[in-house]
Amino acid sequence: MNILTYGEIMDGGASVFHCVVREDAGSLFVTFSGVVRVDNPYRYLSEMLRQLHEILPLRPLERSVIDFSELEFCNSNGFYVIMDIIETVYGKVSGPVLVRRLEEDDWQQETLPILLNLDEASIAARTTFEDVREI
């Protein structure tokens, strides 16, 4: 498992959010964990986004897994940056995308599909969900 890039949000002196991007045997893994509660997440994640745009086209990737199951909270100020990360993955890596999300979470069940832009037929056709129970 090779880590390609990594983003972190600090809030009140503590590390509260991580986005880790890894590759393994042709698969891309994007894992979100923690909480997005700051008013401007781009302040922390723009460099990771820039690296994603650069790195992903260079890697031999055939499928993606985007894992939200450890993302505990996302305020509305975090929607655009989540969309930017998702859009970069869909745009730079071809093939199917498995989205792991919490089974009992309003944001992940109701808003996440909107951020993924599942109304777009080409995106919906590539996407499957795995609903996981919160531990």
Next chain:
Amino acid sequence: MNTASDESSDAPAQAQAQAPDATRIGMSFNVAPLGDISGNLPRLLGESILELLGMFYPSAVGKKANVVVTELVQNVIENIVDPHSELHLELRVDGDALIVRVTNKATPEQYEGVRARVDALTGTTDAKKLFSTTLRARRADRLKGGLGLMRLVSENRFRLAVSYEGGLLTMQAAFPLRGSV
């Protein structure tokens, strides 16, 4: 922060109307002047309320309270018109509903903007579609804000109401709990 497991006013009448086994929680929070806020107040309030309600209610109720308090308080902090003014937060939850009210000083123009958003949300039959369309339009222009109220309706099924009196804007979000707890 004042918390209580009961409300003194109209208590007998309310008690009869409520489910017998639902804990009644009421709390209010004030802070002034708003200009003194230096940390992440929405996070502090949202996470505290999540933990408090988790003591008495299923996690889904606490999560909804966390979202609504976070978004409404964030809206106030991002739109302060007078750094000497006050924010007032009220939360009540019982077997019938979760109700949150946030009051702050606002200009008539701010009120009209909020009222237009609330009217659009209460008038639509497809809040998700409205949210999706608005999200993409605002993102294209990189406009900040404007999504919090929509998420409360589209994602969390809150009923919103807004009022304006004496220069104070009150935003109310209510979620019915009858039969679900």
